Structures are given as structure tokens and as C-alpha cells.
Amino acid sequence: MNRHPAYPKGYSAYPRGSSAFSISPNRFQPRSQPAFRRRRQLFQRLILLGGISLLLAVFIFPSWRAAILPAISLGLLHPSSDLQLQTVRYYDLSEVQGTEKGWERGERVLMLTPLRDASSHLDMFFSHLRNLTYPHNLIDLAFLVSDSRDDTLEMLTTMLEEVQNAKDPKMAFGEISVIQKDFGQKVQQDVESRHGFEAQADRRKLMAQARNWLLSATLRPTHSWVYWRDADVETAPPTILEDLMRHNKDVTVPNVWRPLPDWLGGEQPYDLNSWQESDTALELAASLDEDAVIVEGYAEYATWRPHLAYLRDPYGDPDMEMELDGIGGVSILAKAKVFRAGVHFPAFSFERHAETEGFGKMARRMKFSVVGLPHYVIWHKYEPSVDDLRHMAEMEMERQTREREEQERQLAQQKEGSQLKAQDLTNGDAAKGSDEGPAAHPLKDVKGSSNK
Amino acid sequence: MAVARSMRRTSPISLVLAALLAFGFICFMLSPSTPSAATAVTSQQRQQDAAEHPLSPPTKPFLKSQPVRSDGYKAAPPVVHYDLNNLTSSSNSVMNGERILILTPLARFYQEYWDNLEKLSYPHELISLGFIAPKTKDGNTAVSALEKAISRTQSGPIDNRFASISILRQDFDPPLQSQDEKVRHKLSSQKERRESMSRARNSLVFTTLGPSTSWILWLDADIVETPATLIQDLTRHNQPVIVPNCFQRYYDSSERKWDIRPYDYNSWIDSEEAQNLAANMGPDDILLEGYAELPTYRTLMAYLPDFSALDPHRMVALDGVGGTALMVKADVHRDGAMFPAFPFYHLLETEGFAKMARRLGYAVFGLPDYFVYHYNE
Numbered sequence: 001m002n003r004h005p006a007y008p009k010g011y012s013a014y015p016r017g018s019s020a021f022s023i024s025p026n027r028f029q030p031r032s033q034p035a036f037r038r039r040r041q042l043f044q045r046l047i048l049l050g051g052i053s054l055l056l057a058v059f060i061f062p063s064w065r066a067a068i069l070p071a072i073s074l075g076l077l078h079p080s081s082d083l084q085l086q087t088v089r090y091y092d093l094s095e096v097q098g099t100e101k102g103w104e105r106g107e108r109v110l111m112l113t114p115l116r117d118a119s120s121h122l123d124m125f126f127s128h129l130r131n132l133t134y135p136h137n138l139i140d141l142a143f144l145v146s147d148s149r150d151d152t153l154e155m156l157t158t159m160l161e162e163v164q165n166a167k168d169p170k171m172a173f174g175e176i177s178v179i180q181k182d183f184g185q186k187v188q189q190d191v192e193s194r195h196g197f198e199a200q201a202d203r204r205k206l207m208a209q210a211r212n213w214l215l216s217a218t219l220r221p222t223h224s225w226v227y228w229r230d231a232d233v234e235t236a237p238p239t240i241l242e243d244l245m246r247h248n249k250d251v252t253v254p255n256v257w258r259p260l261p262d263w264l265g266g267e268q269p270y271d272l273n274s275w276q277e278s279d280t281a282l283e284l285a286a287s288l289d290e291d292a293v294i295v296e297g298y299a300e301y302a303t304w305r306p307h308l309a310y311l312r313d314p315y316g317d318p319d320m321e322m323e324l325d326g327i328g329g330v331s332i333l334a335k336a337k338v339f340r341a342g343v344h345f346p347a348f349s350f351e352r353h354a355e356t357e358g359f360g361k362m363a364r365r366m367k368f369s370v371v372g373l374p375h376y377v378i379w380h381k382y383e384p385s386v387d388d389l390r391h392m393a394e395m396e397m398e399r400q401t402r403e404r405e406e407q408e409r410q411l412a413q414q415k416e417g418s419q420l421k422a423q424d425l426t427n428g429d430a431a432k433g434s435d436e437g438p439a440a441h442p443l444k445d446v447k448g449s450s451n452k
Numbered sequence: 453m454a455v456a457r458s459m460r461r462t463s464p465i466s467l468v469l470a471a472l473l474a475f476g477f478i479c480f481m482l483s484p485s486t487p488s489a490a491t492a493v494t495s496q497q498r499q500q501d502a503a504e505h506p507l508s509p510p511t512k513p514f515l516k517s518q519p520v521r522s523d524g525y526k527a528a529p530p531v532v533h534y535d536l537n538n539l540t541s542s543s544n545s546v547m548n549g550e551r552i553l554i555l556t557p558l559a560r561f562y563q564e565y566w567d568n569l570e571k572l573s574y575p576h577e578l579i580s581l582g583f584i585a586p587k588t589k590d591g592n593t594a595v596s597a598l599e600k601a602i603s604r605t606q607s608g609p610i611d612n613r614f615a616s617i618s619i620l621r622q623d624f625d626p627p628l629q630s631q632d633e634k635v636r637h638k639l640s641s642q643k644e645r646r647e648s649m650s651r652a653r654n655s656l657v658f659t660t661l662g663p664s665t666s667w668i669l670w671l672d673a674d675i676v677e678t679p680a681t682l683i684q685d686l687t688r689h690n691q692p693v694i695v696p697n698c699f700q701r702y703y704d705s706s707e708r709k710w711d712i713r714p715y716d717y718n719s720w721i722d723s724e725e726a727q728n729l730a731a732n733m734g735p736d737d738i739l740l741e742g743y744a745e746l747p748t749y750r751t752l753m754a755y756l757p758d759f760s761a762l763d764p765h766r767m768v769a770l771d772g773v774g775g776t777a778l779m780v781k782a783d784v785h786r787d788g789a790m791f792p793a794f795p796f797y798h799l800l801e802t803e804g805f806a807k808m809a810r811r812l813g814y815a816v817f818g819l820p821d822y823f824v825y826h827y828n829e
Contacts, residue, residue: 045467050474057475085502085513087606087616093623093655094587140507157531164528169521172528175507181536212788217534221510221620283669290574337623342654342790348811437757 030272079083091221098224100248103134104239107224108174109241110336113231114144114210119152121231121381126159130171131238139241140175142218144212147182175219183210199291201354208345208355211329215339223336230330235379243376245332247319250368251334251360253327255312258380263395264388269309270380272296273328274358274372278305285352293354296326308372316375324372325364326357331378338368466611494577495610501577505529510618511553511662513582517587534663541666541781543690545683547572548664550579550617552683553782556673557652558585561597562827564676570605574683577615582660584620584652594673595619618660622652646801647715650793653775653801657785668785670778670802677701677825678777685822686779689767692814693784693806695719697753698776714754715826717742718774718803721751730798739798741772756820764822771815775802777824780809787812 099105115127132139141160145153156178165171183206211228219226227241236254237243244252256271273296281303285294294301308322329345341365346358353361363370384392503512504519507529516675519527542550552574572579583598585591606613627644657668667687675698679685686694698716703709719742726748730739740746756768775791789812792804799807806816 042467042470046470046474049467049471050478053471053475054478055738057478082518086506086516087513087613088602089616089618091510091618091659092587092621093659094621097623101678157533164531169525169528171678175505175529176531177663178531179534179536180533208785213786214537216658216661216786216788217509217536219658220507221618221659222507223659340623340655340658341651342793344788344790348786348813351643382765389755 004273007090027056045384052342089221093221093337093340094286096222096224097337098245098248100246102224102245103138104139106135108138108140108220108222109134109221109225110140110142110219111227112142112144112211112214112218113229114146114214115148115152115156115231116146117148117150118148119155120229122155122159122235124381125231126163128233128236128238129173130163132241133239134241136171136173139173140177140218140220140223141173142175142179143176143208144179144181144213146180147184153178153180173209175218175220179214179217181210181213181310200295200298201349204293204295204354204357205347208347208358211345211355215344219336219339226332226334226336226339228329228332228334230380232381232383233330233378234381236331237378240331240378241333243318244373247321247371247373249321249371250338251327251332251363251370253308253324253330253332253372255308255372255374255377256328256330257312257377258333258382261380261388261392263391269312271328271330272307272309273301273326274308274324274360275305276323277324277325278303280304288352291349292351292352293356294348296357308374311374312377313375318373318376320375321371322374325360326353326369327360327370327372329356329359330380332356332359334363335368338363338366341366343367343368344446354437378436494575498577498610498615501615503532508532509662509664510582511551511616511665513616519577536663539666539782541665541687541690541783543688545667545687546575546578548666549575549578551580551662551664552667552669552687553580553582553660553662553665554669554671555582555653555656555660556584556671557649557656558583558598558673558769559590560673561594561601562674562676563597563601564827565673566598566601566605568676568678569671572678572682573680577685578661580615580660580665581617582620582656583618584622584656586626586652587621588626591621592596595621617630620656620659622655624648624651641731641801642743645736647793649775650791650801650804652751653791654793657790661782661785665782668780668782670775670780672776672826674827675777675824676827679822679824682777682824684778685764686819689765689817689819691767691817692781693773693809693816694767694779695753695770695773695816695818696777696824697757697818697820698774698826699754699823700826700828702828712823712825714752716774716776717752717754718772719753719770720748720772721753721768722771723749723751725749733798736795738800739800740796753818753820756818757823758821762821764819766819766821767817768820770816770818771806771810772799772803773806773818775805776826782803784809784812784814787814789814 094362096107098107102109118125129141143156145156160176160178164176166172215226225241225245227244240254244254253274255274256269257267258270260266260268275296281301282295284301288294294303296303296305296307308324311322315355343359343363345355346362347354350358351361351365360370461565498513503509503514506514506518508514521527541550542548545552554569569581572689583595585595585598602617606617626648627641633770653670661668667683669683669686678696682696686696695716697719699712700715701710701712704711709728726739729746729748733739739748741748741752750772753768772773780789789805789809790801791801792808796804797807809816
């Protein structure tokens with residue numbers, strides 16, 4: 001079997017010329033690379049392209065960002081970043097106990113002010129606010145605007161915005177909440193009906209309800225102190241927060257008086273709700289119906305309690321303390337833990353008391369300390385009562401008749417002798433001035449105890 | 453072969469195709485987590501409901517990024533208005549988008565409790581949670597377990613996330629170290645224990661209750677099973693205070709099957725005997741339910757269910773309530789109703805709360821045939 005038909009004429013030692021099948025085994029050829037190294041460039045380009053397209057996609061669809069970012073970081077870096085919301089808060093209440101040097105330890109104070117038809121007081125109130133020496137960023141403000149028929153809300157909003165956007169960064173306060181809630185005010189708010197005896201129980205319960213709504217909506221786990229302050233305080237030291245805080249008591253109230261026109265005696269105790277309990281009052285309470293409310297300062301309930309207001313000595317030590325059972329609400333500094341424990345302003349008859357007096361009672365029941373400062377005084381604004389207004393109108397009329405008489409007398413004198421005209425006029429003025437002085441009017445009947 | 457290989461390497465078409473493929477692949481990978489239409493709406497709603505500043509009610513989440521003033525200072529917190537006149541708490545709570553705050557005094561953490569909470573069908577963006585735990589070893593363990601569960605849920609699907617969660621550590625020590633069932637239920641230790649519980653509950657509710665909360669659900673940490681529609685079912689009655697019946701599942705070894713038995717005896721209708729007992733007590737004495745030393749003969753809701761004809765909508769007026777599961781309109785707490793940490797009409801904690809709510813003019817009801825289940829220790 002001839003197996004070599006291609007070489008019929010014998011063997012050739014060298015290939016002849018270029019043939020079609022030049023495998024050329026004798027030429028150098030590089031060894032083929034491993035698959036990965038060979039395609040490295042391709043992989044690099046692929047990754048690059050993929051990255052760019054992903055970036056583009058993220059830029060084009062912002063809504064994707066939220067979904068893609070955690071996927072890339074495998075959810076390790078941004079556990080809840082997709083909504084850019086912080087949902088979990090952690091608080092340790094033992095860090096917000098309240099100490100005597102709150103301003104040094106950065107303790108937050110919640111300042112609460114209930115408002116109703118109070119636009120006339122707001123200017124005064126905000127001047128007090130701006131002057132407060134306690135670090136403003138540590139004070140959270142909360143207001144309750146209820147059953148207002150004037151522009152309290154609008155005024156309040158503008159003034160708050162102004163304070164928050166003030167140039168001085170130290171002027172701005174912390175959290176600011178304006179709560180609106182109408183309680184269907186059944187009781188008229190003018191001075192006369194506000195202080196009438198019959199209306200007191202219902203009025204106090206409604207006030208208590210308003211205070212509780214304000215407190216419960218704005219008290220936070222970050223607060224160490226709660227300061228209640230009425231808008232109609234005319235004069236108070238700008239250091240009042242520090243002054244009350246220094247006593248380091250659970251509940252502290254200053255003495256509240258009000259200035260009066262000279263013909264009424266110049267000044268008067270205003271807040272009669274701060275008192276110590278008496279045996280007479282306890283007996284009285286036991287004899288009353290479950291829903292009755294004892295209100296202080298009315299002849300109907302003679303309680304014979306020692307009042308903080310009457311203990312004032314203008315030259316007394318302002319740091320002196322007095323234990324109290326019932327307190328007034330014009331200015332109360334309390335540790336936040338008192339409210340956290342559940343003490344509130346009873347909107348029902350609690351041991352025959354409601355609102356701030358009931359608050360004092362409940363705080364004592366839960367073994368918190370309640371003190372008043374008899375010689376540390378803040379001044380409530382004087383709003384003339386209907387009686388006062390009538391009396392003032394009478395005085396004004398008297399003054400006018402006197403003036404008229406004076407003028408008539410002058411005219412008569414002028415007729416008598418025109419040469420003394422100039423001298424007469426000056427005499428007349430002097431006489432008029434003394435007529436208006438306090439000595440000219442014997443005090444009609446100095447109004448008895450104030451009735452808040 | 454060499455030619456073909458080099459062609460494959462350089463062809464631009466293949467590169468483009470590969471890029472397209474990679475892009476499509478990424479799209480495919482991410483598509484399940486891209487927000488669907490429904491989720492997009494709730495996350496937008498969540499964004500809008502959030503507070504601008506960290507100084508805000510704990511019932512609201514807040515934006516992480518904070519604005520800066522033109523002069524470089526951090527912008528002051530904004531003036532925020534809350535109109536509580538428009539706040540409703542009605543029988544149609546879901547439709548009205550009423551916010552609910554679920555409050556839990558945390559002694560121990562049970563995974564079943566959390567799982568049950570997650571299963572609630574009420575829209576989660578309307579649910580805020582509040583916990584308070586003592587600063588003890590047990591408390592630390594419970595809180596760390598809780599935080600783990602929270603971080604899982606709050607980074608999970610957006611629809612399952614709760615609006616906000618506050619964890620509080622209480623500022624006083626619990627009087628009793630042992631959470632052991634026997635010690636816990638001893639009559640002598642009850643007064644102290646319940647006074648401390650009252651303080652914890654009050655601390656929790658008065659610091660977390662926000663201005664936009666409509667309802668408050670008190671739910672104990674050992675309630676491990678409720679209907680998923682618990683919130684809707686309790687709010688639909690539109691009552692200021694309403695309490696379901698708290699039972700417990702147990703294995704009846706004689707019958708060799710699982711059965712249920714009453715657990716919470718604090719929901720009751722008052723009796724003359726109890727009134728007389730109270731009338732002869734000192735001001736600091738308390739009346740407790742479920743102890744032989746104090747036979748009160750009150751009608752207990754635990755014994756009211758009629759198992760032959762259960763009607764989950766049946767309501768009875770109550771005088772005292774238990775706190776294992778308790779739905780309260782936020783207005784009741786806002787008016788001042790709290791858990792007395794002192795004998796209030798000789799009652800403490802949740803029973804005293806019911807009395808105070810009634811003193812404030814609110815009605816208190818129970819659902820004897822509607823059950824929630826307590827953990828079996």
C-alpha cells in the first residue's frame with residue numbers, strides 16, 4: 001500500500017517556495033495568553049461603561065437615588081437614608097432632672113403662655129421675652145391661642161417670626177409651637193364677669209383644660225423645666241428664670257402684686273391663689289359637694305388661709321421661701337419631672353380645688369415640694385374694673401365741672417379787672433393742679449381684697 | 453482563529469452591546485426596590501408630614517439636613533402652628549388619616565410582640581410608637597433587642613415603616629427588681645409596683661403626645677397576639693376610652709389541647725360592696741382586684757364573654773379598666789386624665805385613670821367578646 005503518493009519522485013530536503021499551507025512552524029509565535037488577561041481591557045471598559053450609565057441614570061432620575069444608594073452600600077451605610085428622615089429618637093429622662101444651675105448645664109426650659117384676646121399685651125410680653133437672660137436657644141416657647149376674637153394670632157406670628165429671624169443669632173429661641181384650640185368659651189372674659197363668684201368654678205375648670213392641652217401638646221422628653229407665664233405681667237426681673245431656678249424646688253412661684261392708681265392706694269396684692277392650707281379650709285372642703293370648687297379671695301368661702309401675697313415686706317430677703325399648698329398661675333416655675341409624673345391642672349374638682357390651686361394640691365399629694373417667695377415680687381398689669389372705671393369717670397366729670405367753675409370764676413375776675421389778667425391765669429392753673437392731686441379726693445372706699 | 457479573536461476584541465458593537473446588557477442588568481437588579489406607585493405616594497406623604505427641625509414633637513420624624521442662614525449660623529427653629537380645632541378622632545379613623553400613638557412600657561422584649569405590631573393593618577405612616585424602659589439590666593437587654601427590631605423594620609420596605617419611634621429611659625428605679633410572675637402579683641408589692649408603673653406611663657404619655665395625635669393605644673409589651681385590624685376595630689366604636697378583653701392561651705394538659713383563659717382582671721363594673729369597702733378606708737389605702745383579702749364582688753369583664761354567641765362589637769360600660777390593651781382618645785389625656793401614682797378614690801394606675809376620665813365627663817367602655825392575648829410565661 002503506497003502511503004506517499006505526493007512524493008512520487010523521492011524526498012525533497014527543503015520546501016519549495018511559498019506553498020498554500022505555510023504553517024511556518026519554525027517562525028517565533030508568542031504563546032496565547034490566559035483568557036482573563038486577554039480580556040482585561042474589555043472588562044475594564046465594561047465596568048467603566050456600566051458605572052457611567054449608572055451615574056447617568058442616578059442623575060436623570062432623582063427618585064432612583066433613594067433606591068439605588070442603599071443597594072450599592074448593601075444597606076450598611078444608610079439604613080434609613082432613602083427618605084432622608086430621622087424616625088427614631090432616644091431620650092434618657094434621668095438627664096433632664098433639673099438642677100439649680102440649669103443655664104450652665106444646658107437644661108431646656110419650656111415656656112408656656114395661654115392667650116385669649118391678648119393682642120394689647122403682646123408688645124409688653126415680647127419685650128420681656130427679648131430681655132430674658134436665660135440662654136434663648138435653651139428656651140422652647142409654646143402658646144395656646146383660644147377663643148380669640150381679635151388679631152392675637154396674626155400679631156403673635158409676626159412677632160415670633162421677627163424674633164426667630166433677628167440678626168443677633170443669640171436672640172432666637174428653640175422650638176416654637178403655636179397651638180390653636182377653641183374651648184367654646186361660655187364665660188365672658190371682661191374683668192367684671194371674669195372675677196364674679198358664680199362663674200369661678202366653671203371658668204377655672206375651663207382654664208385648667210386649656211393649660212393641660214397646651215402642656216400635653218408641647219412637653220418634650222428634652223425638657224428639664226417648665227415655666228408658666230401669663231402675658232399680662234407688666235414688670236418682672238429679666239433674670240426671673242435663674243432666680244426661681246436657684247431655689248432648686250420642684251415648684252416655685254414668686255409673689256404677684258399689681259400697681260394701682262394713687263387714689264386706690266398705689267399697689268395691691270394680685271394673686272391670692274398662693275396659700276397655705278388651714279384647718280378651717282379643710283373642714284370647709286369636707287363639708288362641700290364632690291364637684292364643688294373652693295376659690296380663694298371671695299367672702300363666700302372664708303378659709304382663713306395664710307396668703308403668700310400678704311406676707312410681702314418690700315425690704316424683706318427676696319430669697320426667703322414659704323411652703324405652699326395652693327398656687328397661682330401668673331408665673332410658675334416647675335421641674336418638668338413634676339408634669340411627667342402626672343401632676344396637672346385638674347379640670348375637675350380635685351380635693352375641692354381646680355386649676356392652679358388643684359395643681360398645687362396634687363403636687364403636694366405626690367410629695368413634690370411647692371414653695372412661694374414672699375419678698376420676690378413681679379407686677380401684674382392693672383386693668384381697671386367696672387367699678388374703677390365708673391369711679392374714674394366720676395372723677396373725670398368732677399374735674400371737668402371744677403374746671404368749668406374755674407373758668408367761670410376767671411371770666412368773672414376778667415370782667416372785674418382786665419389789668420390783672422395775666423396774673424389771674426397763672427393762679428387758676430395752679431389751683432387746678434392741686435385739685436387733681438390725690439389729697440384733694442379722700443379715698444372713697446379702698447377696694448377690699450383683689451379678686452382674681 | 454487568531455483573526456477571529458482579534459476581531460472580537462476590537463469590535464465596538466460588542467462593547468456597546470455589553471454596556472447595554474450591563475445597564476439592563478443593573479436595572480433588573482434594582483427594579484424590585486425602585487418605589488412602586490403606591491409607595492411613592494406614601495413616601496412623599498411621609499416627607500411632607502415630617503418636621504423641619506429636630507426640635508419637634510416626637511410623634512413626627514424630622515429632616516436630617518438642616519438649613520443654614522446666610523451669615524453662616526444654623527437657621528433658628530421655625531414657628532410652627534398646630535390647629536387642634538381641626539383634629540378629629542372619629543369612627544372613620546383610616547379615612548380621616550387620624551394619627552395614632554402606640555405606647556408601651558417595656559419590661560421585656562418579646563419578638564412576638566413586635567411581629568404582631570408589624571402585622572397591624574392600620575397605615576403605618578400614621579402610627580408612632582413610644583417606649584419607656586427602666587434603667588436596669590433587664591431594661592438594657594430589652595432596649596437593645598428592641599433597637600435591633602426597630603432598625604430592621606425602619607430600613608425595610610417603606611410601607612412597613614412606622615412614622616416615628618421614641619425610646620425613653622425612665623428617671624426612677626422600679627421598686628421591684630424581679631419580673632417574676634409570682635412576686636409581681638403579691639398583694640403587698642402591688643401598691644408600690646403600680647405607683648411606679650403609673651409614673652412610667654405618665655412620663656411616657658405626656659412627653660410623647662404630639663399636637664397631631666388623635667388616638668393613643670396603650671399596649672403592653674407582653675401582648676403577643678391581636679387581630680391585625682385592632683386599631684380600626686377599637687376606633688370604630690368612637691368611644692373616649694375602650695378596652696378589649698385580655699386573655700391568655702395555655703396548654704390544657706388534662707384536655708390535651710390549647711385553650712384560652714382570662715388574664716387581665718382590672719376591667720370591671722363597680723359594686724356596692726366595693727364602694728362600702730372604699731368608704732371605710734384611710735385616704736392612702738387602695739382597693740385591688742383579684743385578691744381574696746379584698747372581696748369586692750365587682751363584675752369582671754374577664755368573665756363576661758358568652759362563648760356560645762360571641763359578638764365582638766358588644767360594648768359594656770365599665771368603671772375600672774386594665775392597661776394591657778387600652779384605646780384612648782388623645783383628648784382625654786389632653787384634658788388631664790392620667791394614671792394616678794397615688795390613691796385616687798382608693799384606685800391606682802389604670803383603674804384610677806378610668807375614674808379620672810369619668811370625673812372629667814368621659815364614658816369608659818369595654819368589649820367583652822373582643823380578645824387580645826397575653827404572653828404565657
